[in-house]
Amino acid sequence: MVLVASKQRGFTLVELVTVIVLLGIVALASTQFIGQGMNIFVDTSRRDSLQQEGRFVVERITREVRNALPGSVRTSGDCLEFIPVVAGSGHIDTISGGSIASFRAANFSFPNCASGSNCDFSGQGYRVAVYTVDSASVYPLAPPQIADLDSIARC
Template sequence: MRRQQGFTLVELVMVIVLLGIVATISVQFVALSTRGALDVSERQQRALQGVVISEQITREVREAFPLSVRENGECLEWLPVIAGTGYESLTTGPGFDEVSIVPFGRAVPAGARLVVYGYGSAQSDLYGTSNPGPVSPAIIAVADSDTTIELSASHRFRERSPEKRVYAITSPVSVCQVGQWLYRFSGYSPGSTQPSAAALNGAGGTREVMSANLVGGSFNLKVTPPSLQRAAVVNFEFELANLNGDETTRMSQEVQIRNVP
């Protein structure tokens, strides 16, 4: 009779134990690899998010009326420029409601305002409504080839531009941190005193979310006014948090405002 061969119980148990160890190691390897890939992906997403936020702020600030950029520790505020040109003559009597210009070369919507900024104006004057002053009331819509701008109310410009320059601007824009949120506010009324984030929340304008994962108090601002040697410089930085962990990504940007009045 032929003898039958097989595995003993001890051998089977050893095989099962070894397979369990191999399976455990494989699962841990896959889990750690997956976690590592997710961590890398989250870092890349935060880096991309930081680049997008920085680029958006940079592009808008570069299109600001340069002397209007200001900060109060929690908000960065500026007056966006729509168009600029030279003027032939400013408002004169009897109506004081028309400005003769070289055509803008583009349409300017109704509701925009004109700025003629001279050496004697303060920054707060740009946000005020004084008459006479450097900023006009709202204008009537202007076509790209128009040589005359009609104001919605009479106005006298207090100073003259050395280069006879006039700019069309819209309502102010602010970027503020509120807790972990970074907001962009627009469409609110200007004021000679820069509003806080809390005031802008109830100002009745438009509020847009730029980020929902900022580290508290990380939106730091510094505005260096222009001088005779250079334009204004804006420095800002912020820190983005990982909502699923403790990692953060810090972004820092310097913007030189290229427009000059």
């Protein structure tokens, strides 16, 4: 048997360098593609978060404005201004003489006021509003429709 020496085969240095360069280009392209996808995901998440915050703010403003004194909602510059209602009732007697200093109202539950007792509110900033329909009857906070609440006498 005769053994014939076979040619050794392999890769040349040029071929190896070419493969390394091509793999580098493919890797660079794929990382940029993945990076763009990640940037889109982050941007979408940020926008979704801002939308949720916006919905929360609008819902809260809506709830608070629903409890505003009729006629008190107005804008002042870039701000929304209103007077919140703490308690409500209906008045029993007609209010005559353009003054609401004293009148009878149907029973209602007022915060921080024990049931069955008279309550002193002087100096606490509470006011009574009667038949306010527009901002002219609310602002400035003065009679005839609005008066400071000094006390509630239970009948």
